[in-house]
Amino acid sequence: MRITVTVDGTKYSDDVEPRQLLVHYLRERLGKVGTVVGCDTSNCGACTVHLDGHSVKSCSVLAVQADGSEVTTIEGLARDGQLHPVQQAFHDNHALQCGFCTPGMIMQSIDLLADDPDPDETAVREGLEGNLCRCTGYQNIVRAVRDAAAKMSGGAGPEAERVGESQQVAGGGN
Structure with missing residues (x-):
């Protein structure tokens, strides 16, 4: 399935497996390794990102559910060398x-x-x-x-x- 998603201000279009989790898409496809895989059960929150401005545990969201959305990871917070x-x-x-x-x-x-x-x-x-x-x-x-x-x-x-x-x-x- 083809998705288009904006991650940390950059637009990406990729083919993904329908069952691929957003956390794995971010880490494996886009190299956003600051988003950590913790428990894979949505209990720990280590994988939290913002999806359209609200926090979600990316291990409980399918990448296809992010189609057309904006995702912000920890790597996308700093601006012009200044930490958030x-x-x-x-x-x-x-x-x-x-x-x-x-x-x-x-x-x-x-x-x-x-x-x-x-x-x-x-x-x-x-x-x-x-x-x-x-x-x-x-x-x-x-x-x-x-x-x-x-x-x-x-x-x-x-x-x-x-x-x-x-x-x-x-x-x-x-």
Whole structure:
């Protein structure tokens, strides 16, 4: 079956098997290996991408279902050498350890922030509940999402607040 799909701003037309999963099409045909194959059962969220602007687990979507759609992968987020604000927040807040879940976490976080630009900690945890991380304990991931939200809305974010707190403790503030 022939599909036409725009991935990370580039249009592709390819013949695919009707049963081929979107995650395998992205990785094997297009070389988008930042989209990780985790569990193949849609439980972990490592394969999360955006399909027409909304996050989906690409291991639960057939490539033919993406025909005529726009897909954004983790590789398509950075612009002109600048990381997306959520990518930058994950870096700044040390919100990764092994990095396996990170692409899916970032993609889901962007979708979460599109729906709720100022989530509290509970909203972040609930918004990411379909994405699993076995390394970080989620504290830094939650902090990164809240930091990105603040920076994307023009605020300083939790990272700047922690710097201010550490300056006060060190005698640098009141």
